[in-house]
Amino acid sequence: MLIPMKVDYGVRMLVYLALQPEGSFASTAEISTARHIPEPYLLHICSELQKAGLIESRRGPQGGHRLAKSAEQISVTDVVNSLDYSLAPLNCVDDAEECQLSGSCAQRDMWGDVEQILLTHLHSIKVSELAAREDVVPGVAVTANF
Numbered sequence: 001m002l003i004p005m006k007v008d009y010g011v012r013m014l015v016y017l018a019l020q021p022e023g024s025f026a027s028t029a030e031i032s033t034a035r036h037i038p039e040p041y042l043l044h045i046c047s048e049l050q051k052a053g054l055i056e057s058r059r060g061p062q063g064g065h066r067l068a069k070s071a072e073q074i075s076v077t078d079v080v081n082s083l084d085y086s087l088a089p090l091n092c093v094d095d096a097e098e099c100q101l102s103g104s105c106a107q108r109d110m111w112g113d114v115e116q117i118l119l120t121h122l123h124s125i126k127v128s129e130l131a132a133r134e135d136v137v138p139g140v141a142v143t144a145n146f
Helices: 005-018 028-035 039-051 076-082 107-123 127-133
Strands: 055-058 064-067
Touching (some): 005 064, 028 064, 039 055, 039 076, 076 107
16 A cells, blocks of 8 residues: 555644744745655645644745644544545545445455544544654754654
């Protein structure tokens, strides 16, 4: 099972913002460079995270992005939900019409259970925990170690 890159990038960004001084804004260019996320793609992710209420964005020379709530209040599942992604291992879990065996397939429920277990676990992981696990070297830009 592969986690969509959009979700990984969203988590990377939020962890980076959690490591910034409280209340400060980080520019899109800064985040893009530090977290190795293509800037045009990051702008799209920022828009979705802002709509979901996970980040605040401000334009202008002193603008950028910051967390809209504390890192302790944001779970990885929040990121998954805000970026509109399912973590279903197979398409048929989300859309039974995708499968010719739907209705008689014993595996569909099993894969749905796998998705639910994963989402439950990710809900227990907070951005603050991931930020605390980062290796931060003074004077060096924070970069992803994922």
